[in-house]
Amino acid sequence: xxxxxxxxxxxxxxxxxxxxxxxxxxxxxxxxxxxxxxxxxxxxxxxxxxxxxxxxxxxxxxxxxxxxxxxxxxxxxxxxxxxxxxxxxxxxxxxxxxxxxxxxxxxxxxxxxxxxxxxxxxxxxxxxxxxxxxxxxxxxxxxxxxxxxxxxxxxxxxxxxxxxxxxxxxxxxxxxxxxxxxxxxxxxxxxxxxxxxxxxxxxxxxxxxxxxxxxxxxxxxxxxxxxxxxxxxxxxxxxxxxxxxxxxxxxxxxxxxxxxxxxxxxxxxxxxxxxxxxxxxxxxxxxxxxxxxxxxxxxxxxxxxxxxxxxxxxxxxxxxxxxxxxxxxxxx
Ligand SMILES: *Cc1c(COP(=O)(O)O)cnc(C)c1O
Ligand code: SF4
Numbered sequence: 001x002x003x004x005x006x007x008x009x010x011x012x013x014x015x016x017x018x019x020x021x022x023x024x025x026x027x028x029x030x031x032x033x034x035x036x037x038x039x040x041x042x043x044x045x046x047x048x049x050x051x052x053x054x055x056x057x058x059x060x061x062x063x064x065x066x067x068x069x070x071x072x073x074x075x076x077x078x079x080x081x082x083x084x085x086x087x088x089x090x091x092x093x094x095x096x097x098x099x100x101x102x103x104x105x106x107x108x109x110x111x112x113x114x115x116x117x118x119x120x121x122x123x124x125x126x127x128x129x130x131x132x133x134x135x136x137x138x139x140x141x142x143x144x145x146x147x148x149x150x151x152x153x154x155x156x157x158x159x160x161x162x163x164x165x166x167x168x169x170x171x172x173x174x175x176x177x178x179x180x181x182x183x184x185x186x187x188x189x190x191x192x193x194x195x196x197x198x199x200x201x202x203x204x205x206x207x208x209x210x211x212x213x214x215x216x217x218x219x220x221x222x223x224x225x226x227x228x229x230x231x232x233x234x235x236x237x238x239x240x241x242x243x244x245x246x247x248x249x250x251x252x253x254x255x256x257x258x259x260x261x262x263x264x265x266x267x268x269x270x271x272x273x274x275x276x277x278x279x280x281x282x283x284x285x286x287x288x289x290x291x292x293x294x295x296x297x298x299x300x301x302x303x304x305x306x307x308x309x310x311x312x313x314x315x316x317x318x319x320x321x322x323x324x325x326x327x328x329x330x331x332x
Contacts, residue, residue, distance in 0.1 A: 010200040013118040014165060018050045020247040021073060022294040028068065029061045034075075045288065046126045049119040054196040055136045056250060057229060064130055064226040065203065066256045070120055074291070077121065081290035086127040088284045090323035099135030104327055107188075108153045110143065111135075112174065113161040118196045122292045124284035127158055144328040148181050155186040168204050172211075175292030179213050187214040190249075193230070194235050201235035208217070217245045219278060223257050233273045240274045247278035250316065252299055253292045267314040269304065276315035284321055294327030296320075296331065303332045 007015075018024050021039035039048070050071045051221060058065045094103040101109040112135075119126075135143050136256070147153055156178060163171075178184055193200045218239060222228060240246060248270050250257065257263060267277050280303070283293045303318045318332040 008202060008204070009317075010202065011167075013051060013053070013114045013197055013199060014115075016052065016115065019048055019056055021048055022100060024037055024048065024050060024055060024072070027055060028058055028065075030063055032063075035063065038075035038078075039073045039306045042075065042077040042288075045077065046073070046119060046121070046123075046229075049116065050105055051117050051197045053198070053231075054118060054227075059225060064255065065066060065225055066262075069256050070122070070253070071118060073121065074152070076291035077288040079290070081187065084096050084285045084287045085288050086287055088124055088323070089321055092133060097135075098139050100143050100146060100330060102146075102153070105152050107155045107157055108147060108150070109159050111161055112158060112163050112170065113166050115165045116160060116162045117165055117193055120192075122253060122286070122289040123160075124286045124289075125326055126286060126288060127211055137173075140174075144177050144181070147178075147184065151175045151183045154173065154183055155188055156184055157188040157190060159190040162191050162193055163189055164191045164200050164205075167203075167207050175212055175214070177209075185214060186217065187212060187272070188217045188219060188220070190219045194218070194239065195220055195222045195232055198231045198235040201238055206242045209239070209244060215245070216243070217247060220246065220248045220275060221250070222270070223253060223268065224247055224262065224263040227275055228269050236273045236275060246275040248275050248316075250277070250280040251281045251292075252294055252302070252318075253283070254294050256292070258294055258298070260302055260309070263302060263306050264309050267310055267316070271314055273327060275316060279319045280316040282318070289315060300332055 018027070021043055022037055023037060025036055025039065048071065054067065058067045062068070091101060094101050099111050103109070147156065175187065178187070230247070236246060250266065252258060257266065270277055280294060282299050283289060285293070299318060303315070306315050317330050319328045319330055322329050
């Protein structure tokens with residue numbers, strides 16, 4: 001019998017994240033005091049959070065490492081930029097009850113937690129009032145009542161905060177309730193954990209997946225081929241063997257993945273790991289992330305470059321989210 005009070009290795013890793021910019025920079029042998037000062041200032045607005053194993057995949061003494069750039073707080077985040085705001089998707093308007101976003105007809109997005117294992121500096125939810133929007137177990141009654149009363153919803157999406165940062169016990173309790181609603185046939189999980197914290201894919205987790213009566217889709221979030229190492233691949237293979245459909249979404253990020261060869265390598269690496277590319281998102285215009293943004297014309301040119309080198313099924317749809325639209329906008 002497993003002791004329910006003993007933390008699993010992944011839960012220990014989640015409480016042992018790198019959160020101090022000084023530690024991250026010294027681990028990577030980056031000893032620039034200006035970089036450190038800026039990181040400390042920017043981390044006060046949106047804290048630094050990086051799993052140790054993810055940091056180990058970064059190249060030492062390379063301040064342009066594509067994995068590091070996704071997590072390192074920079075001075076550029078402190079610059080107010082016109083045209084970028086705090087809730088670019090106007091999510092407050094599609095939030096009928098705490099923990100549930102119902103923006104698109106057939107899909108409801110549920111947040112079980114505000115916690116992520118990694119803080120991506122470009123995240124459009126960096127200013128989102130998660131603390132006020134965490135249903136908690138007490139909010140589930142309202143949430144399930146809403147799902148029950150809306151038969152057009154056939155898919156529940158668990159999304160960010162990272163749904164896999166909650167315990168298997170909580171996931172099990174949630175899907176048990178969900179299984180009672182006959183018009184819900186699919187469970188989709190948007191998560192970055194199998195990429196940044198592959199030890200999350202445990203036997204217990206796989207047992208939960210296999211127990212589901214719903215079809216299960218996991219949409220990963222990787223932006224660069226270097227994020228996928230052998231350990232990540234093993235976890236993904238186990239998920240596939242458990243019957244999960246694996247997709248990936250990426251965000252197009254200046255200086256991280258804005259080259260055709262990087263995007264092509266990402267698609268090829270994903271496919272080799274059993275994952276199909278789904279969306280390549282243009283950046284949501286969130287304050288503090290303007291330095292990652294790329295012109296839509298550049299995005300389209302990069303997409304055309306991918307299209308000319310890859311089979312159609314390895315080319316993600318280039319998507320933009322526009323507040324108030326019935327679906328995400330497909331640019332290409
Ligand atoms: C992105 C998103 C979805 C899913 O959209 P798909 O096009 O089905 O991937 C659902 N709800 C919300 C609120 C979203 O932001
Ligand atoms: S894991 Fe997802 S929700 Fe969490 S910070 Fe990164 S992009 Fe945002």
